[in-house]
Amino acid sequence: MTIPTRLAFLTAVAVSFAAGHVAAQSLDFATYRAKVEPIFLKKREGHARCVVCHAGAGNAFRLQPLAQGATAWTEEQSRQNFDAVSKLVNSANPLSSPILKHPLAHEAGGDEFHSGGRQFTAQTDPDWKAIADWARGAK
Ligand code: HEC
Numbered sequence: 782m783t784i785p786t787r788l789a790f791l792t793a794v795a796v797s798f799a800a801g802h803v804a805a806q807s808l809d810f811a812t813y814r815a816k817v818e819p820i821f822l823k824k825r826e827g828h829a830r831c832v833v834c835h836a837g838a839g840n841a842f843r844l845q846p847l848a849q850g851a852t853a854w855t856e857e858q859s860r861q862n863f864d865a866v867s868k869l870v871n872s873a874n875p876l877s878s879p880i881l882k883h884p885l886a887h888e889a890g891g892d893e894f895h896s897g898g899r900q901f902t903a904q905t906d907p908d909w910k911a912i913a914d915w916a917r918g919a920k
Pocket residue numbers: 820821828829830831832833834835840841842869879880881883884894895896897898900
């Protein structure tokens with residue numbers, strides 16, 4: 782490689798790392814499965830469960846449909862869910878992640894509108910915090 786080519790190559794590598802390659806790896810699957818995924822199945826007072834609307838959804842928060850009678854996803858389905866949810870995490874600025882902002886009440890720092898309602902009224906909600914911890918790379 783000539784020196785300019787080599788520099789271009791190294792720059793490309795550095796950019797691809799900065800753009801989430803490393804960050805994406807820091808999202809932990811086991812933590813996701815144990816602490817985050819159950820939240821998508823949980824009934825919240827006054828709201829439908831995330832899974833009711835998001836299983837097979839046409840938007841970016843697309844969960845796998847549960848098998849009939851199943852109360853949890855298989856590991857393979859959880860991996861597919863993990864891939865979809867990971868794309869809704871902004872690793873460079875975890876608290877701005879769509880998975881955190883969209884279901885959060887606007888006055889608590891969330892987006893203006895979510896068809897599924899203000900599922901979390903404050904950032905102190907333990908479930909919201911569990912998703913935030915995972916998005917920050919907690920194991
Ligand atoms: C009553 C149905 C319903 C429920 C329950 C629901 N959602 Fe949604 N959600 C939607 C619809 C419809 C959209 C797409 C339109 C919009 O943004 O409002 C959406 C969009 C989203 C998005 C943005 C996806 C994208 O394409 O960018 C996220 C993130 C999200 N929901 C998270 C959640 C979470 C987390 C829960 C449970 C705590 C939840 N939703 C519960 C209906 C629902």
